[in-house]
Amino acid sequence: MKLLLVSIFYLVLIQTAFSDQIMVGASGGLSSIRWAVEDAMPGDTIFVQSGVYKEENVIINKPLTLIGINKPVLDGQGKWEIFTVSAPNVTIEGFLFKDSGKSSIADVAAIKGLDAHKIVIRNNVFDNTFFGIHLSNSDSTRIEDNRLTSKAEHEYQLGNGIHLWKCKTTIITGNTISGHRDGIYYEFVINSITRNNVSNGNRRYGLHFMFSHDAEYSENYFSDNGAGVAVMYTHSVKMFNNTFEHNWGSSAYGMLLKDIRDSEVLNNIFFGNTSGIFVEGVSRTVFDRNLFESNGYAIKLMGSSYDNIFKNNNFIANTFDVTTNSNLGLNKFERNYWDKYSGYDLNKDGTGDIPFYPVNLFSVIIERIPPAIILWRSFLVFLLDRAEKVIPAITPENLKDDYPLMKSNDLS
Amino acid sequence: MKNILFLLFVSLVFSSCSGGPEPIRFGHDSCDRCKMVIMDPKFGAEIVTAKGKVYKLDDVNCMVGYMRGLKLESKDIGHLLIVDFGNPESLINVEDAYFIHSDKIRSPMASEIAAFSDKALMEKYYAEWGGEILDWKGVKKLFE
Numbered sequence: 001m002k003l004l005l006v007s008i009f010y011l012v013l014i015q016t017a018f019s020d021q022i023m024v025g026a027s028g029g030l031s032s033i034r035w036a037v038e039d040a041m042p043g044d045t046i047f048v049q050s051g052v053y054k055e056e057n058v059i060i061n062k063p064l065t066l067i068g069i070n071k072p073v074l075d076g077q078g079k080w081e082i083f084t085v086s087a088p089n090v091t092i093e094g095f096l097f098k099d100s101g102k103s104s105i106a107d108v109a110a111i112k113g114l115d116a117h118k119i120v121i122r123n124n125v126f127d128n129t130f131f132g133i134h135l136s137n138s139d140s141t142r143i144e145d146n147r148l149t150s151k152a153e154h155e156y157q158l159g160n161g162i163h164l165w166k167c168k169t170t171i172i173t174g175n176t177i178s179g180h181r182d183g184i185y186y187e188f189v190i191n192s193i194t195r196n197n198v199s200n201g202n203r204r205y206g207l208h209f210m211f212s213h214d215a216e217y218s219e220n221y222f223s224d225n226g227a228g229v230a231v232m233y234t235h236s237v238k239m240f241n242n243t244f245e246h247n248w249g250s251s252a253y254g255m256l257l258k259d260i261r262d263s264e265v266l267n268n269i270f271f272g273n274t275s276g277i278f279v280e281g282v283s284r285t286v287f288d289r290n291l292f293e294s295n296g297y298a299i300k301l302m303g304s305s306y307d308n309i310f311k312n313n314n315f316i317a318n319t320f321d322v323t324t325n326s327n328l329g330l331n332k333f334e335r336n337y338w339d340k341y342s343g344y345d346l347n348k349d350g351t352g353d354i355p356f357y358p359v360n361l362f363s364v365i366i367e368r369i370p371p372a373i374i375l376w377r378s379f380l381v382f383l384l385d386r387a388e389k390v391i392p393a394i395t396p397e398n399l400k401d402d403y404p405l406m407k408s409n410d411l412s
Numbered sequence: 413m414k415n416i417l418f419l420l421f422v423s424l425v426f427s428s429c430s431g432g433p434e435p436i437r438f439g440h441d442s443c444d445r446c447k448m449v450i451m452d453p454k455f456g457a458e459i460v461t462a463k464g465k466v467y468k469l470d471d472v473n474c475m476v477g478y479m480r481g482l483k484l485e486s487k488d489i490g491h492l493l494i495v496d497f498g499n500p501e502s503l504i505n506v507e508d509a510y511f512i513h514s515d516k517i518r519s520p521m522a523s524e525i526a527a528f529s530d531k532a533l534m535e536k537y538y539a540e541w542g543g544e545i546l547d548w549k550g551v552k553k554l555f556e
Contacts, residue, residue: 104454104500107518154439158451165518181451187522203439204449211522226449251442251449258447278447 025049025072033066033074034058042087048072048095060085068094071125074110076100082110082129088117092124100129102157109134109159113141121146131159132180138167145174152179158203160185164192171195178202183225186212195219205230205256209237218242222254228273230256231263240266244273253278254295257285265290267411275300276318283307289411292316297323297363301399306330314408315339315358319376322399323363329398333358336401337408345406356404359395361388433458433491433503434466443470445478446521453500454526455519459484460491471521472511476555492548497526498533506548510534513554514543525551 022036022044023029029047030036034055036046042062050070057080060066064087072095076082079101083092090113097110109131113119116138123145126132132148135141141164148161161177164170166188176198177183183199186192187210194217199206206222207229209215216238222228228244230253231237237260244254254273255265259281268290270276276295277287280302287310292298298318299310308331315321315338322333335351343352362381365372375381388395436456442449444467450456457475459467461484469475472494479489493503509527512534517524524543528534538545546554 204451230448232446232448251447256447280447 020044022046023049025069026051037062037064037066040064043089055082056080058083060087060090062087063089065091066093066095067091068096068124071096073098076110076129078102081108081112083112085111085113085116085119088115088119090116090118091120091122093120093122094124096125096127097129097132098127100131102130102152102159104157107131107134107159107163109163113138116141120144126150126161129159131163132161132177134159134163134165135167135170136165138164139169141167141170143170143172143175146176148175148177148180150179160208161199161202164189167192172197177206182206182208183222184208186210186215188212190214192216197221199228200224202226208232209234213237216240221245223247226251227253227256227278229254230258231260232256232258233260235261235263237263238266239264239268241268243269243271244276245269245271247273249274253300257282261285264288269293270295270298278302279305279308281305285309286311288312289409290314291411292318292321294318296320299323301331302326308332309334311335312409313337314411316408320360320363322358323367324359324396324399325364325367327396329396329400331399333399333401335403335405335409337405338401339408341404341406343404350406351403352406355400355402357389357392357395357400359399361385361395364394432464433460433493434468436468436495436501436503438501441468443468443474443520445469445474445481448520450520452520454495454497456495456503457506458491458493458503459489460493462488462490464490471519471523472525472527472551473521473523473555476552480556494527496529497537498528498530504529506551509548511546511548511551512538512541512543513546513551514538514541516541516543523555525554 024036045065048068050072052073054075074082075098078099100110101108110129111133113135118140120142126148152158158181160182161180162184169191171193173195178201180202181204183202183206185208189212192215196219198221200223202225204226206225209231211233214236218240220242223245228247253275254270255277257279261283263285265287270292272294275297276292278300282305285308290313293316295318297320299322301324303326310333313336338356341356343354438453450470457469492506494506496502496504513525517526
């Protein structure tokens with residue numbers, strides 16, 4: 001009864017004095033976010049004071065701004081989707097979302113947005129949530145400076161950190177995402193910018209594009225994911241200034257490019273991955289000024305890839321620089337620095353006078369018979385390699401760099 | 413030395429007599445067609461050739477596409493298996509499965525298809541999702 005009176009008192013107060021601000025919390029204001037949302041008028045701001053809120057599922061169906069003061073905890077108790085947003089112009093800022101429900105059928109999320117155009121999700125923490133942020137049919141969205149972590153007993157009981165489906169125009173910046181299936185997942189998303197995020201220790205991919213065209217991702221750091229980034233069935237993607245580090249495993253790649261075209265891979269660093277880039281079904285794409293260092297394979301260039309250009313890259317201390325399963329030289333390599341190049345430069349123009357063939361004979365054999373790797377660095381392989389250099393028989397003749405640099409490119 | 417030879421011999425013998433369906437290791441195996449790691453235990457498929465070679469796929473459209481790529485004829489195929497949506501991780505024969513094609517289904521490669529061994533369960537989901545019910549022939553036709 002007292003509570004009701006207090007609520008009514010505040011409602012009156014709100015409507016008379018502060019028609020656009022609602023307070024929720026122990027030290028004054030409403031005690032429930034749900035009530036605040038129900039009472040609010042479109043366009044109001046709800047401030048939530050610190051504390052633990054167990055409100056099951058709160059549906060936000062009008063334009064509102066919700067601001068947490070000192071990171072109030074929204075506890076999903078392992079059962080609930082915490083916020084479901086079904087209105088445009090909602091801002092959610094400064095909360096700690098904890099223990100959302102998990103489901104093998106439905107995509108339960110800490111924040112689910114459906115037709116949530118212009119939603120802004122900023123500066124929140126997501127701790128042990130299934131899907132952290134899940135938006136569908138939502139255009140012009142911003143997801144900034146959030147921290148998302150997940151843990152699960154079985155690795156497939158994981159949702160994606162940030163998941164967008166059929167959205168147009170989104171900016172995702174400054175987030176840190178770990179322990180999910182994919183850190184960030186785009187499916188049928190047009191026009192996205194993904195910048196300055198850290199995605200590490202996710203089971204599948206740090207960042208994953210499916211049928212999501214006209215994208216840019218830059219200045220991100222990807223480490224220890226199943227693969228750093230997978231770009232699949234997509235065109236027109238700009239990928240620059242990213243770092244891909246330590247993605248280890250039999251099917252791990254720094255970057256997995258599969259069926260993409262008209263894209264750019266510029267100024268990225270690939271360091272210490274099983275494979276730096278896996279390229280399959282890729283066309284009309286430029287790979288310029290990247291550093292490939294200490295990878296098992298720098299580039300795996302597979303079938304049906306054509307009209308790609310690899311230029312001004314540095315290849316340093318990789319076990320294999322380029323491997324391929326195709327004999328067709330439909331891609332161009334020029335002005336790269338290869339630390340394995342042992343040619344000479346008599347005319348002193350800075351490029352070697354004989355071409356460099358980056359495909360090692362033995363890597364072609366491994367591509368066909370993987371267990372043959374145990375013979376690597378044996379005398380037999382050394383002999384084969386020398387013989388192949390003199391009379392190429394197996395390695396693709398056209399896959400060569402006619403202007404290999406004598407000194408590494410300055411990529412700074 | 414003798415031991416090593418023996419071990420080599422044993423491993424040769426065992427490596428040559430594989431064959432038959434294998435369980436998909438979710439979170440470890442990757443799709444032979446699209447290279448994605450197979451993560452969602454409600455979806456996935458497997459082709460076992462008559463010679464016993466196993467290909468694992470993450471979605472039914474990858475399976476149909478991969479079969480086309482390999483130019484497999486019916487005499488080359490040992491088993492065609494698909495994950496039972498109602499009983500995650502378990503593989504069933506495609507000929508015995510009931511398929512729903514509905515845009516409510518979010519499968520890894522956007523095939524929008526789920527397979528069921530249990531007809532009653534399939535009908536329950538069909539009532540919820542709508543779309544169309546297909547048999548294996550109908551599914552193949554969809555992606556050809």
